[in-house]
Amino acid sequence: MAGEPIVNAEQIHARDFSWRLWPVVPLYPYGRRRTIRKEVIKNTIWNFDQIQGIFYVVVPIRMTIVKLEAGGLLVYAPVAPTPECIRLVKELVAEHGNVKYIILPTVSGLEHKVFVGPFARYFPTAQVFVAPNQWSFPLNLPLSWLGLPPKRTQLLPEDSSKTPFADEFDYAMLGPINLGTGRFAEVAFFHKRSHTLLVTDSVLSIPEDPPAIVQLDPYPLLFHAKDNASDTVADIQANRRKGWQRICLFALYFQPSPLEILPWSQVFPDALKAAERSKKAYFGLYPFKWNDWERSFYALWGNGRLFVAPILQTLILNRAPKETIDWADKVASWDFEWIIPCHFDAPIKAEPHQFRQAFSFLEKYPAVSAGLFSSSTYPLPEEDFKVLREIDAALNKFRIVPPAKDKV
Incomplete structure (x- = not known):
């Protein structure tokens, strides 16, 4: 029936x-x-x-x-x-x-x-x-x-x-x-x-811990919590936090100073030793090596402070x-x-x-409000902007975008 x-x-x-x-x-x-x-x-x-x-x-x-x-x-x-x-x-x-x-x-x-x-x-x-x-x-x-x-x-x-x-x-x-x-x-x-x-x-x-919506599927968090291709990362909150904080650095800087991109001559042999080599895991390819990344994250986090994304600072708003x-x-x-x-x-x-205050990076002589920011937390570390500055220079060299203007 x-x-x-x-x-x-x-x-x-x-x-x-x-x-x-x-x-x-x-x-x-x-x-x-x-x-x-x-x-x-x-x-x-x-x-x-x-x-x-x-x-x-x-x-x-x-x-x-x-x-x-x-x-x-x-x-x-x-x-x-x-x-x-x-x-x-x-x-x-x-x-x-x-x-x-x-x-x-x-x-x-x-x-x-x-x-x-x-x-x-x-x-x-x-x-x-x-x-x-x-x-x-x-x-x-x-x-x-x-x-x-x-x-x-x-x-x-x-x-x-x-x-x-x-x-x-x-x-x-x-x-x-x-x-x-x-x-x-x-x-x-x-x-x-x-x-x-x-x-x-x-x-x-940015929050110190991953938001609830990101934690519904923790795979991306655990993927970025790996230190090398052969790692097997346990699904515990400490690893979710580690992956989230690295994701924030990726998303806002592309390549912050603590991130080293490995040569393919090393990446391919490492992939053969990977704990997971499925399509979901990009066949074991993991071309990243992190060094002292916590320092860069906590400078960015700034105890939950308000800021303008480094990408906007370097490539857009300075125009x-x-x-x-x-x-x-x-x-x-x-x-x-x-x-x-x-x-x-x-x-x-x-x-x-x-x-x-978040837009003070556009000023020659920004006024720092007492109790809000100090020179140790604002502006963001210049070394983390290195790749963004190089992208900016390349865009200017080939006249793809107008040059940045002087600070006000």
């Missing part, structure tokens, strides 16, 4: 986490993304965390949802709308009202904008607002190709008072900063009622120091108490002067 198809629990889970458009931006974990929802401010703000990365260098990517005072929800920087993610959003919709506004606050990477169109399809009455001067790398795709609904998508106006959510939000636009073949821009949103600042990439803070400082001054004029970035830790307890 015919009946309903039998679907086991593993199949149900796989379907719940499915993200079928992953080939557009082929980042780990590809077509299977977990989501964690966290209430940040009771009945007001929620974070939705997923992960993404390359070569197991995985970091959180975050969507923030804010309840509007008149009812309904505003979504800042959507993540992959998997069945699990949408179910978690619709639970909020059932209690607090429909998604009214969806915000794309950046113009550059596809890793943010690729989710906006598919996410918007689940909420057909929501208005979509995007940062002006859109740009994608490595392919500059039209927004319509990414599925953004043309009849309800509009640019964020320069004047934030011209939006339908102006009573509750102010915002400030950074950029666009000309990068030769592309542009960088970001829109910081300030939720007045909760005194919360929402940013994309401009500032961040427009005055514009960036002016933007940081405007943002610091708001009376926020919390900051929620799209990556790494959140929420961050921080005051406006701490946000402004």
Whole structure:
């Protein structure tokens, strides 16, 4: 007798986490993304965390949802709308009202904008607002190709008072900063009622221990906890922490000073001795050797301090120091108490002067606020910027990007 198809629990889970458009931006974990929802401010703000990365260098990517005072929800920087993610959003919709506004606050990477169109399809009455001067790398795709609904998508106006959510939000636009073949821009949103600042990439803070979303699948943490290819790494919290801290250095510096890239003449013989030689383990290839990496991590961590990612410091924001400082001054004029970035830790307890201090690397004579930073913790160690400086020099040499401008 015919009946309903039998679907086991593993199949149900796989379907719940499915993200079928992953080939557009082929980042780990590809077509299977977990989501964690966290209430940040009771009945007001929620974070939705997923992960993404390359070569197991995985970091959180975050969507923030804010309840509007008149009812309904505003979504800042959507993540992959998997069945699990949408179910978690619709639970909020059932209690607090429909998604009214969806915000794309950046113009550059596809890793943010690729989710906006598919996410918007689940909420057909929501208005979509995007940062002006859109740009994608490595392919500059039209927004319509990414599925953004043309009849309800509009640019964020320069004047934030011209939006339908102006009573509750102010915002400030950074950029666009000309990068030769592309542009960088970001829109910081300030939720007045909760005194919360929402940013994309401009500032961040890293936790000492791996975030909950990264720990759902510890394999990337344990992979980077290895000291050599032949290591068998036990799944204990100390090794998860070790792997996470190295991942942070990878993600923010590419190649910090404690990291030695081994020659292939050594890597291939080592791979033959590897404890695991599966495809998942890159066939035993592990071309890394770490030396005194803890020093670099803890200089970066700085007791949870707020800072600008070294990549942005070296390759992007130094192309427009005055514009960036002016933007940081405007943002610091708001009376926020919390900051929620799209990556790494959140929420961050921080005051406006701490946000402004994070951009002091763009100033010739930065004023260091008493009790916040000292010369021993800020700026970041110059030796860890070596590879980024070399990349910057190469980009300038071949005129791929405009040269950096003088500090202000």
